[in-house]
Each structure stands twice: as structure tokens, then as C-alpha cells.
Amino acid sequence: MESAVKACGIVKSYRMGSNSIDVLRGVDFEMRSGEWIALLGSSGSGKTTLLNIVAGLERPDAGTLHVDGVDTGRRSKPELNRFRRRHIGIVFQAYYLVPELDTTENVMLPALVDGKGRREARSRAEELLCMVGLKERMRHRPLDLSGGEQQRAAIARALVNSPSMLLADEPTGNLDSRTGEQVLQTISLMRKDGLAKTILMVTHNSDVAALADRTVHLKDGVVQESA
Template identity: 55%
Template sequence: MNDENMFLQAEDLCKSFRIGSRRIPVLKGVSFSVTRGDWVALYGASGSGKTTLLDILGTLSRPDSGRVLIDGTDPASLSARALVAFRRKNIGFVFQSYHILPELNILENVMLPSRLDGMPFKAARARAAELLESVGLAGRMDHRPGELSGGEQQRAAVARALMNRPALLLADEPTGNLDSETGRGILKLFLRVRQESNTTIIMVTHDRGVASLAGHVVELRDGVVSQNEQKEEMKP
């Protein structure tokens, strides 16, 4: 593989959780590489450690051992403040449980990352409105998250993740709570964003059908990568 195209490397990642006096190993040496502009499906059964791994790739948690390199940067080498800035500039998240702020309306939620990043109000509002339109929420911008269904909150979370044009988009079960047509719409939006910005997409799914669309499938089983397959992409 050409080093220049390398975007993300996971090197021998290990992570265990302590429950009472027991240590439960979840990741037991996970390694794989992702090129820039890759569309990766991180696939595995429920409980296989997909969310644990995604949090580490997204610099939200640290491995017990091993390391992650994102575009040549080892997040563990950054100060806490530099890490926050790095994450905000480079990484967009769609969390499994959305993490949409209940006290802000949908438009404000989507604008938030770019405002934190210093984008002027008017430009932020225009981009947020455009993204909300593209996820089918144009009519819901002034609603609070509590007034939206789970699927609508998920679509708002997708719009927010794309707000800062991240180089790396991490999405945890982004189609999990959506009917198949809405789910396809989300995947199409991901691919459109990638086409515009060469975004690298890592998408967690426990759905084999969804995983099979991606051009790179990494399967987690028993704490290690049990399959790492490059193949032809399919249209969602």
C-alpha cells in the first residue's frame, strides 16, 4: 500500500474493562489500516467491541496498549487542549445514542461544532440549514430534540457530524434506527460528502447487508480482526 494514501492506522489495540474485581478484555490486539477516502464497515455481533474501538479511533478514549495514527498524528502525543482542537477539526461523530443537546433546537445543535470552531454565525446557519435539508429535516429546524422521533434525531446527528467537513467521519450504527429507505438516504449522503471532500468513512454496523455495501469490511470477533476484506463498493 502506498504510504502517502495511508490515513488511519490501528496498531495492536488492546482494551479491557474492570467489572468489580474482574477484568474483561474486549479488544485483544486489533490492527488494520485505512486509506484516505476509504469507506469502511466495522462489522461484528453485538458486544464484540465495535463502539469501544470506534471511541478509541475517535480519540474519545485511550487504548490500554497499542496506538492509533490519524493522518500521521498520534493523539496520545497531544496535550488535552490540543486533542480537543484536533478532534473538532478532523473528526465528525455520529454516536449510537445521538448525544443531541436537549436544550438547543435542531438547527442550533447542528451549528454548534462550527461555532466552537469559529465559523461566523451566518455562514454556520446557512450550512446547517443546507445539511438539515439534505437529511430531510428542513421542516424541523426549530424543534427541540425531544419533539423528534429517534430516526429524526439520528438524521440531525448525521448533519451535525458533517458540519465541519471532517476528514474522518465515524458513525456508530448510523442506519440502526432507521427504516431501510431512510438508512439508504443516510449512506448516500455519506458518499456524496466523501465525493466532495475525500472524507474517510468508518461506519459501525451489526447488519451484514449494510456492511456488504462498503468497499472495505473489517470484522471484529473475539477481540481481534477476524476478517479484513477490500472489495468493490456497492451503491446504497
């Protein structure tokens, strides 16, 4: 089956003064198209670092990375930005909605940045907001939404350009367990509807991991797989 992500020998260190922190020490990791993978590991093990590298937000010091068949190491920053906009949706623990814009405008934003017209962007945003259960919240500003609603708006925003992959970094980390459950159900639903086909989700929660097809552990700078 086609690979959505193929990472070979990914190395990443951070320098802090004269010290170097070797976070990723040769990560080999593959995701098939359509797979949902839960990425686990203790705090500081490099989960966010790996997710950011897959997203093209950070570059590895060594190793190769193919996303949707594209060798991202060979792309310039503007090319990577365009690639990310179209291929990858990202959801973080914090929602990062723009407070001055209403919910619909927030969801439209990546579509407008990608050059879509306002009418097309708005209708796509409204369609997605209905799907994530925010039909009655489209004109609200982010601060007038609950945390769970803000995260569902962030999921709609991540999917507005119909990416093939959703990357999520502890998407339920700021939510109580019931609200977190609703956010996960939303992600499952999006996947069933053919959006968010391939999912890489960082989590500390084994219940969340149980939803995934496969669990991957980061430990001592390398990936350790378990069924």
C-alpha cells in the same frame, strides 16, 4: 495512498472489580483516505471500544494510533479534543441532539465550539440541513422530528466542521429498515459530495456492510479482514 487511520497493536482491557475483560488484544488496522469500511462483530466484541479509541474518546492501554498522520497517543486531552473537532465527525445510534435548541442551532454547535462566528456557523448549518433533506425542519426542536430526521440532523452536525473522517456507531440501529435506508442514502450522498470522505461504520447489518468498500471483523479481540 495516504493513511487516514493506522492502528498497530491496540490493546484495551476493562477492570471490573478483580476481573479484567481483555476487549482488544492487539488490533492492527489501517484505513486509507477515502475508504468506507464496515466494522462488524458480535455484541461485546469491542466495536464501540475500537471506534472510541479511533475517535480519541478513549485511550488504548498499549499500541499506537495515527489519525490523519497524527500520533494521537502523544497528544494531551485538550489537543485531542481540538483535533477531534476538526478532523472527525461522529454519529451514534442515539442522536444526542440538545432538546432545548432547534435543529439549526444543534448543527451549529460544534462550529461555535470551534470558534466560528454565529453567521458563518448558521449558514454552514443551513447548507448542510438542505443537503440532508431537512430544509423544512430547520426551526423544529428535536422532539418534533422523526427518528430518521433526528439522525440526519446528527449527520449534518457531525459534518459541520468539514472533518476528513466520519465515524458511525450503528447509525441505523434505532430505525426501521426503510428509515435506516434513507439515513444510509444520506451518508452515501454526503460522501459523493466530498463530505465524509473516509467512513468507519459499525453495523450488525450485512446490507449496510455491502455499501462499504471493505468489511473488517472484530473477533477474539483482533481484526480479521475479508474482501
